[in-house]
Amino acid sequence: MTNNKVIKPTTDIRQNVYNSFIDTMKKRQVSEDVLNRFIKMFEQEEKPSIDTIKKALFGENGTEL
Amino acid sequence: MINVEEVIIEDFRGIRKLILKFNGKNFAVCGPNGTGKSGVVDALEFGLTGNISRLSGSGTGSVSVRAHAPHVDSRDNPEKAKVTLILSIPSLGDKKVTVERSVANPYMPLITPATPDVLKIFKELENHPEFVLSRRELIAYILAQPGKRSEEIQALLRLDQIGELRGNLKTISNTCNKEFVACKKISMEIRDHLARALEIAELKTNLLLKAVNERRVLLGLDPIKTLESTTSLHDGLKTGSEKSSPSKINKMQLAVDLKNLQELITKFTTVDMIKECGDLYDQLKVLSADPAVVDSVSRETFLRTAISFIAEEACPVCGTEWDIDTLKALVEVKLKKFEDVTKTRLRLEKELEPIISRIEELNESMGILEKYIKILKPEYIVGFSTYRNNLSLRIKDIKSFLPLTKTLSSLRDINDVPKVVIDTIDSLETALAKIPEPTKLEAARDYLILCQDRLETYREASRKAKRTEAHALLAQSVYDIYTEESNKVLEEVYKQVEEEFGHFYQLINSDDESAFSAKLTPSMGKLGFDVEFYGRGHFPPGAYHSEGHQDGMGLCLYLSLMRRLQGSNFNFAVLDDVLMSVDTGHRREVCALLKKHFPNTQFVLTTHDEVWLKHMISAGLIKSTNFVRFSNWTPDQGPTEWSSRDIWTEINTALQKNDVRDAASILRNYLEYISKEICHNLRAPVEFKGDGRYELGDVLPSAVKQFRNILLKGAESAESWGRPAEATTIKDREQRVAAALQNSNADQWQINPAIHYNEWANLTSSDFGPVSQSFHDLIQNFICEEEKCGGLYYLTFVSPKEFDSLQCMCGKTNISLKKQNNKK
Numbered sequence: 001m002t003n004n005k006v007i008k009p010t011t012d013i014r015q016n017v018y019n020s021f022i023d024t025m026k027k028r029q030v031s032e033d034v035l036n037r038f039i040k041m042f043e044q045e046e047k048p049s050i051d052t053i054k055k056a057l058f059g060e061n062g063t064e065l
Numbered sequence: 066m067i068n069v070e071e072v073i074i075e076d077f078r079g080i081r082k083l084i085l086k087f088n089g090k091n092f093a094v095c096g097p098n099g100t101g102k103s104g105v106v107d108a109l110e111f112g113l114t115g116n117i118s119r120l121s122g123s124g125t126g127s128v129s130v131r132a133h134a135p136h137v138d139s140r141d142n143p144e145k146a147k148v149t150l151i152l153s154i155p156s157l158g159d160k161k162v163t164v165e166r167s168v169a170n171p172y173m174p175l176i177t178p179a180t181p182d183v184l185k186i187f188k189e190l191e192n193h194p195e196f197v198l199s200r201r202e203l204i205a206y207i208l209a210q211p212g213k214r215s216e217e218i219q220a221l222l223r224l225d226q227i228g229e230l231r232g233n234l235k236t237i238s239n240t241c242n243k244e245f246v247a248c249k250k251i252s253m254e255i256r257d258h259l260a261r262a263l264e265i266a267e268l269k270t271n272l273l274l275k276a277v278n279e280r281r282v283l284l285g286l287d288p289i290k291t292l293e294s295t296t297s298l299h300d301g302l303k304t305g306s307e308k309s310s311p312s313k314i315n316k317m318q319l320a321v322d323l324k325n326l327q328e329l330i331t332k333f334t335t336v337d338m339i340k341e342c343g344d345l346y347d348q349l350k351v352l353s354a355d356p357a358v359v360d361s362v363s364r365e366t367f368l369r370t371a372i373s374f375i376a377e378e379a380c381p382v383c384g385t386e387w388d389i390d391t392l393k394a395l396v397e398v399k400l401k402k403f404e405d406v407t408k409t410r411l412r413l414e415k416e417l418e419p420i421i422s423r424i425e426e427l428n429e430s431m432g433i434l435e436k437y438i439k440i441l442k443p444e445y446i447v448g449f450s451t452y453r454n455n456l457s458l459r460i461k462d463i464k465s466f467l468p469l470t471k472t473l474s475s476l477r478d479i480n481d482v483p484k485v486v487i488d489t490i491d492s493l494e495t496a497l498a499k500i501p502e503p504t505k506l507e508a509a510r511d512y513l514i515l516c517q518d519r520l521e522t523y524r525e526a527s528r529k530a531k532r533t534e535a536h537a538l539l540a541q542s543v544y545d546i547y548t549e550e551s552n553k554v555l556e557e558v559y560k561q562v563e564e565e566f567g568h569f570y571q572l573i574n575s576d577d578e579s580a581f582s583a584k585l586t587p588s589m590g591k592l593g594f595d596v597e598f599y600g601r602g603h604f605p606p607g608a609y610h611s612e613g614h615q616d617g618m619g620l621c622l623y624l625s626l627m628r629r630l631q632g633s634n635f636n637f638a639v640l641d642d643v644l645m646s647v648d649t650g651h652r653r654e655v656c657a658l659l660k661k662h663f664p665n666t667q668f669v670l671t672t673h674d675e676v677w678l679k680h681m682i683s684a685g686l687i688k689s690t691n692f693v694r695f696s697n698w699t700p701d702q703g704p705t706e707w708s709s710r711d712i713w714t715e716i717n718t719a720l721q722k723n724d725v726r727d728a729a730s731i732l733r734n735y736l737e738y739i740s741k742e743i744c745h746n747l748r749a750p751v752e753f754k755g756d757g758r759y760e761l762g763d764v765l766p767s768a769v770k771q772f773r774n775i776l777l778k779g780a781e782s783a784e785s786w787g788r789p790a791e792a793t794t795i796k797d798r799e800q801r802v803a804a805a806l807q808n809s810n811a812d813q814w815q816i817n818p819a820i821h822y823n824e825w826a827n828l829t830s831s832d833f834g835p836v837s838q839s840f841h842d843l844i845q846n847f848i849c850e851e852e853k854c855g856g857l858y859y860l861t862f863v864s865p866k867e868f869d870s871l872q873c874m875c876g877k878t879n880i881s882l883k884k885q886n887n888k889k
Contacts, residue, residue: 017550
């Protein structure tokens with residue numbers, strides 16, 4: 001029966017998305033700096049702004065690659 | 066998260082003072098529209114979260130909680146408007162908590178005890194106002210556009226951050242891409258400038274080195290063998306002053322740039338070019354003379370611009386998500402109406418392209434000469450630059466195409482180059498002639514310095530283009546990965562929701578849609594939702610299903626989403642007038658669904674439909690004491706409670722007031738209703754009536770007869786299986802029903818005259834009391850005696866015509882009706 005299934009709380013669903021995203025970035029060889037910045041962003045921000053995401057992508061000054 | 070034991074509402078919405086005891090169980094609020102049901106819903110939401118959804122958020126205009134939550138007569142005293150809730154918290158061992166919240170300070174409730182674990186629960190509640198579900202919201206999930214549905218459902222599941230992050234990544238990716246395209250264009254322009262300075266036809270390393278090394282050899286410098294990213298073309302020029310102080314004017318370069326401009330002007334003013342521009346001007350003029358055509362062109366342009374913006378998943382203006390394919394198809398249908406206009410417009414735009422290109426070349430070439438003019442002939446710079454700025458504006462207007470009047474105005478006399486420009490060029494020529502011819506060595510030195518300067522500019526532009534390209538690629542790649550992975554996870558979540566939704570819907574429509582299935586299809590921020598329709602395929606829910614079925618779907622989707630959202634913490638839900646269009650047969654199944662599959666969820670249900678309330682009670686979803694019925698409402702008194710007691714208490718109260726007519730009316734109505742329910746549950750045969758109006762005499766005898774037959778079958782079955790004691794117990798039960806029937810039959814005549822013949826005046830309370838009691842005794846035989854159950858007995862089937870057992874909802878009664886095969 002469906003009500004016997006293990007139910008995952010929503011926060012886990014979101015965490016699952018973030019984890020799969022990071023794992024796949026690793027597999028696709030996205031640079032470690034970018035990965036670390038995204039991990040840090042997910043730890044610190046529940047709703048990251050565009051600026052925060054840009055910093056995660058390109059570094060603090062937007063020039064790192 | 067919580068169960069509500071009691072709610073005390075004071076001077077709040079339409080309620081003066083009302084105390085409702087839920088006792089942590091399901092509770093119903095019934096009453097006609099406008100009797101105060103929503104006030105109870107608002108009070109529950111306010112008590113738990115400090116907010117009232119229907120008074121806040123979009124579409125509520127100037128209405129607000131602070132101004133309009135208090136009773137209208139207490140609008141200036143928001144501190145008087147308050148809600149007190151006595152709660153129990155299952156996750157904290159049913160800890161009892163009281164919360165008192167006033168409209169004056171909605172977010173500063175008085176919580177007792179205010180321990181950290183309790184406060185954490187309240188924080189969660191404030192973040193999960195979706196425990197209140199209205200019919201409007203329920204239908205929104207079902208009939209929403211895919212993009213909107215995705216947004217609503219993700220918001221409900223608190224997964225909106227997932228969608229938001231995807232949207233932000235897309236925005237960044239688009240921005241990076243645009244930046245890259247712009248940088249690339251600039252880089253290519255600078256490349257052309259470099260090639261011109263180098264005096265080579267094409268920027269190729271071998272050509273560059275050949276041209277540069279010729280000058281270097283002249284200057285006695287070593288030729289450059291390979292061109293690296295840091296190679297300096299003038300490397301070896303000895304003194305700093307030599308490097309940094311080229312002649313102010315490079316005569317040779319000026320000559321090249323001047324010649325370039327003169328040639329462009331000549332091409333721009335040939336007879337053919339003038340004719341070409343004139344013809345286009347005339348065609349546009351004809352087009353602009355017809356207002357209908359102008360209007361069509363404008364509309365066509367608007368629609369075509371719209372299509373170009375449908376490349377993204379959301380409106381670039383307001384951010385509303387849309388279904389790309391649907392919207393594109395819609396706009397394309399509209400565009401089809403302007404087919405002729407489109408053709409004309411496209412042809413004219415194509416014909417304008419070479420003219421625009423010429424003007425752009427001219428404009429750019431003039432830009433290069435401006436710096437020479439500033440040095441050699443500054444008196445001409447204003448007139449020259451004014452024309453150049455004018456050209457820039459014309460280019461913009463012609464490129465825009467609309468409004469046509471502007472394009473026409475910009476195209477008119479476009480080939481007329483003003484005298485000031487010709488004079489400037491002439492004076493520059495004169496000035497050029499006066500510049501002393503550089504020696505070969507000077508020319509070579511100037512050449513190297515100028516080319517190195519342009520090479521540096523090109524290198525920087527090229528680096529920037531590469532950097533922006535890398536940004537664009539990274540942003541696109543991260544966006545793709547994120548979209549792919551979030552879709553994967555969400556697909557899994559939606560798959561679970563889809564499965565559970567389909568299962569719930571099957572349960573409430575087992576009679577005709579037992580093979581029902583649904584498809585929730587997430588893609589690019591949208592959530593498609595199709596449901597199976599009687600084996601004919603999957604269609605949107607609003608396509609073929611009735612409103613009643615859509616209501617059922619909405620509830621099932623809500624329940625499956627809430628279970629996904631809160632899991633075992635889904636302990637409380639308010640269903641505000643949902644399922645209003647679900648038909649009678651399916652409501653029984655809805656009750657069974659809620660009762661059986663959500664045993665740990667306390668439902669508060671509001672309805673204006675008495676029959677629906679009775680269904681809830683007879684199915685055991687609501688205990689016979691756990692409801693309130695409002696009959697009327699006035700601003701002074703608030704809702705008038707008809708009764709929150711059970712039917713027999715109501716009858717006794719009426720009799721205590723010597724109101725036999727009222728008591729008889731209640732009894733008669735109740736008996737008719739409950740008899741129909743019993744007939745349905747037991748599949749009792751009833752003589753068919755075309756108008757569907759079955760009276761007590763039509764249904765009660767049939768119900769009792771069927772019940773007795775079933776009990777006798779049960780006794781036979783028990784005997785066939787060698788269980789004589791059980792058989793005796795069942796037979797005794799049948800005898801009790803027979804006795805109760807006899808008692809009630811003897812007095813039945815008194816009910817009819819009391820209702821139909823106005824003979825109630827001839828009866829007294831003491832005459833009617835035993836009548837009521839006899840029916841009470843009879844009806845109790847059909848109801849499970851377990852307090853937590855209290856539901857009517859019902860049959861289960863092996864096949865549509867073969868009974869399997871007689872059961873109650875809690876399982877205490879389970880009488881098998883199948884005999885052992887060899888003992889027929």
